[in-house]
Amino acid sequence: MNKEKWSVVIPTYNRLPILTKCLRSLENQDFEQEYEVIVIDDGSTDGTVEFLQTHTNEFPHVKLFQRDHQGASIARNTGVEVATGEIILFIDSDLVSMPGSLTAHARALEGQDKAFTYGRIVNTSNFDDPTSEPFTLTDVSNAYFATGNTAIAKHWFIEAGGFDPDFKQYGWEDLELGVRLKNMGFKIIKCPKALGYHWHPPFTMDEVPKLIDVEKQRGRMGAIFYQKHPTWDVRMIIQMTWLHKALWGLLSFGGALNERSLKPILQFLIDRNRPQLALEIARIFLNWYSVQAVYDAYAQASQTKPTSQSATS
Structure with a gap:
């Protein structure tokens, strides 16, 4: 060497x-x-x-x-x-x-x-x-x-x-x-x-507010990512496409399946030593928060600073 x-x-x-x-x-x-x-x-x-x-x-x-x-x-x-x-x-x-x-x-x-x-x-x-x-x-x-x-x-x-x-x-x-x-x-x-x-710590219900905040941050930073590199590949990475919006909107029933409505089943799985499965289920609403955040952040940025390419829903 x-x-x-x-x-x-x-x-x-x-x-x-x-x-x-x-x-x-x-x-x-x-x-x-x-x-x-x-x-x-x-x-x-x-x-x-x-x-x-x-x-x-x-x-x-x-x-x-x-x-x-x-x-x-x-x-x-x-x-x-x-x-x-x-x-x-x-x-x-x-x-x-x-x-x-x-x-x-x-x-x-x-x-x-x-x-x-x-x-x-x-x-x-x-x-x-x-x-x-x-x-x-x-x-x-x-x-x-x-x-x-x-x-x-x-x-x-x-x-x-x-x-x-x-x-x-x-x-x-x-x-x-x-x-x-x-x-x-x-x-x-x-x-x-x-x-x-x-x-990473095992998934617990106490972690949910932090995880939601992380996904919202990920969405906001995703909008910055796309502004710097307005390509389809980046849109796929940050989940700012109609496909992701439809997928996570459908799976979460438009946000009806969230940290409150899913709490009983998530806690049930955690109590039975299945925190990883609980986390995978929680990703339904975590991804929905991220998708919403990236669209909201990009829309806000577009209002204050014109970009060469606009997002489509």
């Missing part, structure tokens, strides 16, 4: 428990090259900064930087700015990497120029032992560029323009950068041996 220095860039916001697992997994790499772990704390209030400042011996590769809460895009750009490595590996702060992950990324990138690697991600809600989950079909991703587990040369990231700071809420900043990389002729290298386990 080449001997470039690697910089692992991790934005984090109020995720201390899983962040510690993430960082320990990065200290446990069998990587022969020099690397650093850049943690950008995006204004956490859960003691993240204090913990890392008092546990420096436990995380010798970690370099901590702080900024006010401005979202993942700006945090990642900040991480790249302060990184000293030639290769940037983006890792989410709720991802636990297997020991050979960095080595797998490096081997896949060796000899490549306009390319980036995309490691395999397995979703899990097992906090105590996240790496115990098997890979399933629901873990398959068709995303061209996603920041959970991907590596790219720093100079190419900078030349592409980095993450767009207009994406201040949840969603699409990585795929939007992916559109620019694709237009530049980049090749994606799937890297299944660069394995990471993405932890």
